[in-house]
Amino acid sequence: MGMAEQTVERRQLGLALARLRDEAGKSQLEAGRAINRSAGRISQVEHGKGTLAEDELIRLLDFYDVRGEERRTILALGTASRKRVKPRGYLDVLPQPFQRLAELQAAAEVINWYECGVLPGLLQSPNYIRALLGSADSIFWEASAEETGQRIDFRLGQQRKVLESTSAKAINLVFTEDSLQHVVGGPSVMRGQVLHLLQMMEEHPALDVRVVPNGVPDNPALGGGLVVLDFVDGTPVAFVSTLYGPYTYYHQPADTEPMRRIFKRVHELALNADDTRSLLVGML
Structure with a gap:
């Protein structure tokens, strides 16, 4: 074969x-x-x-x-x-989908990630994650402190798996300014999240973090999020963020190329890394 x-x-x-x-x-x-x-x-x-x-x-x-x-x-x-x-898209309905998502991200050479209204998972502080997933308990799944705890542990483990990966990678993370204005867990959690962002930008040189200001016109990706993963050995993989349900992955150029163009555009609309840092410091 x-x-x-x-x-x-x-x-x-x-x-x-x-x-x-x-x-x-x-x-x-x-x-x-x-x-x-x-x-x-x-x-x-x-x-x-x-x-x-x-x-x-x-x-x-x-x-x-x-x-x-x-x-x-x-x-x-x-x-x-x-x-x-x-098919053009692969719907991952098998058990433990987040394990496979983390493995894909850890194996990628380049991660291009955009979110609107919420911070990308790799940038979320532990308290932000707890508050975000705690608010989903009894809504997205039956009330269960055990399941909520498992999801929190997995999210933190996913961050470590990707950020501490031994393979060199570029991680480009773009999110809209309102992601930091929606209150998750209270003002102290949000202040801690901003400090966490600034710390991550200092500690992880591979991270390129940028914010799209609220006043920027003609954002083609309002209301959605997407991730495009590039690998050193072949076909890219992309998927869109979902509020509920399994991820649909795409690997054909008919889908991945438009998603590349979307990310390129929001990256162009965003503040550069230095101005993003200044914005975050100002929010404190």
Whole structure:
């Protein structure tokens, strides 16, 4: 089987298999031997450029000792990755979607992220996250302090996974000024969030943080948010922010190119990094 087209499903499958292999303490050579494949083939699959037959994937999961829901999820991803006819968008309805989102972001070489009315997740302070997710408890899910806590822990873990990634990356984050004017958790939380932003801009040189002022006319992305992920080894992946429900991922140029143009435009409309810093200091 030759090199396969790189799709969202194949990239998600590959990242998940690479993580499971690391957790199992196995090398690509050992994994290949377990299913009578080469280490090169395992590398192709882990980079989203190859697929495995169902029986090969089953043997590999046995080798990694993967059970339960995660095993079922990986097998479902394997089925999706083998489909030859690809829809324009891939709707991720499998369990643990945020795990796959975090893995995609951590693997990306460039993250272009825009939000309107709310701060991008990578910039949110712990108290902002607690207040934001706390307000969703009993509305977006049944009232559950345990689930809310798990979601908070995951969001913080996602930030660490991306910001502390060993791979070099550029992270361009743009958001509208009103994102800092909507009160989440109270004035003290919002003041802490502004201080958190200033601290992150100092501590993480890869971060390029910019604000689109309220008075700027003709913002083509009012009321929405989007993320475009570029990878060193192939096809970009993009998705739009959703208020509720699963993410829809896009990898075809007919979708990713317009989203690139949207991000480029809001980046042009935003204050530069120095003026953004001045705006934040003034808000204190």
